[in-house]
Amino acid sequence: MRKTGFTVALLATMSAVFSTRMIQAHEKAVGNPAAAATEQVVQQLVEEDQPKPEPAPKQPGELPDFLQKGIVWLIAAQHNDGGWGGGSHAKQQIRDPHAITTDPATTAFTLLSLMRSGHTPVAGEYQAQTMKGLEYLLSTVEKAKTEGPLITDIQGTQPQTKLGRFVDTSMTAQYLARVLPFVKKDEALHLRVDAALDKCLAKLQVSQKQDGSWGQGGGWAPVLQSSLSCSALEIAAANGKQIDRQVLDKAREYQKQNYDVKSGKAKADAAAGVELYAFGGSLRGNASDAREAEELVQKAKERGELDASAPVDAASLRVAGVGDKLANKLASAAEQNAAQLERLDDEQLLTGFGNNGGEEFLSYLMTSESLVIAGGKKFASWDGKMQNRLAKVQNSDGSWSGHHCITSPVFCTAAVVQCLTTDRDAEFLSSMAKRASGEKLVHNNR
Numbered sequence: 001m002r003k004t005g006f007t008v009a010l011l012a013t014m015s016a017v018f019s020t021r022m023i024q025a026h027e028k029a030v031g032n033p034a035a036a037a038t039e040q041v042v043q044q045l046v047e048e049d050q051p052k053p054e055p056a057p058k059q060p061g062e063l064p065d066f067l068q069k070g071i072v073w074l075i076a077a078q079h080n081d082g083g084w085g086g087g088s089h090a091k092q093q094i095r096d097p098h099a100i101t102t103d104p105a106t107t108a109f110t111l112l113s114l115m116r117s118g119h120t121p122v123a124g125e126y127q128a129q130t131m132k133g134l135e136y137l138l139s140t141v142e143k144a145k146t147e148g149p150l151i152t153d154i155q156g157t158q159p160q161t162k163l164g165r166f167v168d169t170s171m172t173a174q175y176l177a178r179v180l181p182f183v184k185k186d187e188a189l190h191l192r193v194d195a196a197l198d199k200c201l202a203k204l205q206v207s208q209k210q211d212g213s214w215g216q217g218g219g220w221a222p223v224l225q226s227s228l229s230c231s232a233l234e235i236a237a238a239n240g241k242q243i244d245r246q247v248l249d250k251a252r253e254y255q256k257q258n259y260d261v262k263s264g265k266a267k268a269d270a271a272a273g274v275e276l277y278a279f280g281g282s283l284r285g286n287a288s289d290a291r292e293a294e295e296l297v298q299k300a301k302e303r304g305e306l307d308a309s310a311p312v313d314a315a316s317l318r319v320a321g322v323g324d325k326l327a328n329k330l331a332s333a334a335e336q337n338a339a340q341l342e343r344l345d346d347e348q349l350l351t352g353f354g355n356n357g358g359e360e361f362l363s364y365l366m367t368s369e370s371l372v373i374a375g376g377k378k379f380a381s382w383d384g385k386m387q388n389r390l391a392k393v394q395n396s397d398g399s400w401s402g403h404h405c406i407t408s409p410v411f412c413t414a415a416v417v418q419c420l421t422t423d424r425d426a427e428f429l430s431s432m433a434k435r436a437s438g439e440k441l442v443h444n445n446r
Contacts, residue, residue: 062424066391067417067421069394071114073398073409074110074113074114074399074414078129078133079098082102082135083107083133084106084414085102085103085157086159086406086410087407087410089157089161102136103154104140105157105163105171106410107172108168108171108172108175109159109175109414109418110410111137111179112178112414112418113414113415113417114417115130116417116418117424118424120182121179121182122185138193141200142196149169151169151203152168154168158358158407159406159408162221163220163221163222163224163225166214167228169200170214170228171228173200173204173229173233174231177232177238179193200232201236205233205247208229212250223271223277224277224363226255227284229251230254238428252285253285256285266282272353276351276359276363280363280364280367280370283340283366283370284370286370287373288433290333290336290337291373291433291434292333293317293331294374296317296321296330297310297311297320299320300316300321314327344382350364353404355404356393360402361390362406364415367382368382368386368419369429372422372423373429383423390419395409400412
């Protein structure tokens with residue numbers, strides 16, 4: 001059988017990674033940021049709202065073999081310009097990752113999956129590749145016009161057509177916000193990342209619709225683009241960027257209102273009629289408030305202000321020292337989160353469009369992140385389900401690909417890798433939620 005250039009690169013990369021993985025397996029990052037949530041610790045919350053150092057990425061040797069194989073495939077799929085491509089919507093049948101054009105959204109999404117797997121521009125086995133990818137994104141943003149919501153002139157990619165034309169801006173903002181703390185020691189690089197992130201954030205904030213979405217960018221399921229934009233703002237705020245709180249609050253509210261507790265269903269009018277896509281975004285947008293409600297009530301119980309059996313509701317939150325408006329909001333979040341958790345065993349919901357596409361994999365990823373942020377015991381069973389479910393549909397070369405809409409093996413593989421490594425990002429996701437909640441509590445007590 002004739003070996004293509006991509007196949008040769010893939011085989012070489014696989015050989016290199018498996019020879020070094022065991023050496024790195026013993027290194028682990030630890031940490032568990034303390035919760036802060038009551039009126040008695042407002043000053044502590046103010047301090048905790050400041051940016052925290054990123055935890056060191058866990059080492060790739062901790063990953064199961066099938067997932068490591070997917071990462072090796074992604075590395076071999078990188079182009080010489082440093083980017084990765086999601087392919088053209090008009091030519092979805094092309095699966096060779098080197099036979100398509102690179103784009104910012106897919107590049108940023110792939111870099112996020114590599115970061116979660118232990119590879120950054122300053123550390124990890126694939127440090128050189130991630131640095132090259134970061135340079136691709138920086139050059140793209142630096143060349144982009146200041147005005148308008150877009151960072152690229154590339155049109156018709158699978159992520160753009162299915163998620164929305166702003167997806168390059170939102171995904172690039174996510175990666176730049178995550179990588180910013182890692183490059184502090186390189187002053188010149190840090191300045192470039194910071195400036196590029198500011199440019200992306202400005203574009204996102206001015207392009208938000210009045211209802212809190214980014215739906216005007218088109219796309220088959222723009223609710224997913226809106227969720228990605230909301231997450232980009234959250235991550236940036238957690239890492240010290242000044243974000244318009246009204247923009248972020250509206251973005252979260254838009255996601256939350258897509259789910260109706262009474263019916264137990266998510267609205268799918270901006271999700272191509274597929275409930276799973278709106279469900280995942282809604283769960284993600286609600287996660288921070290749900291966790292804050294749970295922790296406020298728990299702290300009140302520990303202080304003896306509430307009985308151990310007290311529910312997480314508005315009355316309990318008021319006893320915990322929360323004002324009426326915020327108490328009602330947090331109680332609603334807790335109720336919605338509990339209702340959505342019950343749906344996670346609904347196979348009809350999880351099937352999505354009927355078979356796997358990039359949108360399904362992205363929705364699974366958002367659900368995993370939501371469960372980590374909201375806390376509780378559900379993540380373990382969900383993660384086990386995803387490990388089994390996604391391992392079964394892996395391609396023999398280590399990649400994953402979609403059967404509809406976003407078929408791109410690069411996009412799908414990056415989504416699966418992120419989904420199945422969400423627990424490795426638990427420290428950041430949890431602290432991000434607490435800092436956002438801490439700011440709300442301070443405002444409530446002024």
